[in-house]
Amino acid sequence: MLTILKGLPLSYFKDMQDDKEIVFTSYDVLINCLKILDEVLKNISPNKKKMYELANSGFITATDLADYLVKNHSMSFRKAYQKTAEIVNFAEKKKKKLNELKIEELKKIEPKLTTEVLKIFDLENSVNSKKSFGGTSFENIKKMIMKYKKI
Numbered sequence: 001m002l003t004i005l006k007g008l009p010l011s012y013f014k015d016m017q018d019d020k021e022i023v024f025t026s027y028d029v030l031i032n033c034l035k036i037l038d039e040v041l042k043n044i045s046p047n048k049k050k051m052y053e054l055a056n057s058g059f060i061t062a063t064d065l066a067d068y069l070v071k072n073h074s075m076s077f078r079k080a081y082q083k084t085a086e087i088v089n090f091a092e093k094k095k096k097k098l099n100e101l102k103i104e105e106l107k108k109i110e111p112k113l114t115t116e117v118l119k120i121f122d123l124e125n126s127v128n129s130k131k132s133f134g135g136t137s138f139e140n141i142k143k144m145i146m147k148y149k150k151i
Contacts, residue, residue, distance in 0.1 A: 059088050061126045068120050
């Protein structure tokens with residue numbers, strides 16, 4: 001559809017007849033997807049414990065570490081990313097999660113780090129640190145739920 005529209009001259013062109021099937025088919029598929037999603041959401045029962053375990057299983061807080069290094073240690077994001085990658089690689093080799101690393105291990109990679117950095121690896125702290133509009137903090141989520149319940 002975008003290709004058809006992009007290639008059009010300034011006035012009417014016969015190619016506009018080809019857009020009808022694309023638009024109507026897209027509409028039908030979208031309506032069916034929304035009906036299926038509605039059924040899924042009505043019948044879902046999340047397993048909070050399992051969700052928390054899975055969210056905490058990888059290196060999900062690695063970006064938070066890079067952001068921390070930029071904000072608190074005046075690093076460029078490129079250097080912070082490289083240091084974070086070193087820490088993640090170290091954790092993988094030791095078969096540890098980021099929140100299982102000791103400050104002594106972290107200081108070997110980046111001597112500027114203090115015990116304050118250990119808070120960064122906490123999943124709940126990570127979620128709550130996203131406070132801008134649309135962020136994941138519990139406070140934001142509660143506001144959005146209240147907003148949509150009113151609607």
